[in-house]
Amino acid sequence: MSDTPESGELLGIPYNFERPSLGRMLSAYWQPGEGMLVEKPFGVGYTLNLANWRSWLVVGLVGALFYQQERGGEETDDEEPVEVLVDE
Numbered sequence: 001m002s003d004t005p006e007s008g009e010l011l012g013i014p015y016n017f018e019r020p021s022l023g024r025m026l027s028a029y030w031q032p033g034e035g036m037l038v039e040k041p042f043g044v045g046y047t048l049n050l051a052n053w054r055s056w057l058v059v060g061l062v063g064a065l066f067y068q069q070e071r072g073g074e075e076t077d078d079e080e081p082v083e084v085l086v087d088e
Contacts, residue, residue, distance in 0.1 A: 014039040014046070 007016040028041035048055040
């Protein structure tokens with residue numbers, strides 16, 4: 001195998017390509033003593049810490065925006081066409 005490390009930091013961004021275990025995956029998303037963002041258990045970057053209340057605000061906001069987009073994308077038959085007058 002190669003001598004490259006499977007975990008570490010590159011330009012300040014964490015990475016971890018070690019084979020993930022179920023315990024490590026579950027404990028990565030629930031860290032009560034940490035901030036809103038924690039290192040991903042597998043891959044590159046950060047993920048939300050579900051033990052932090054601010055993460056739940058982000059999840060709720062994204063859910064509300066997604067719901068609004070899905071609901072607002074439908075056209076209704078109630079709307080009448082708008083007439084535009086242009087003076088020349």
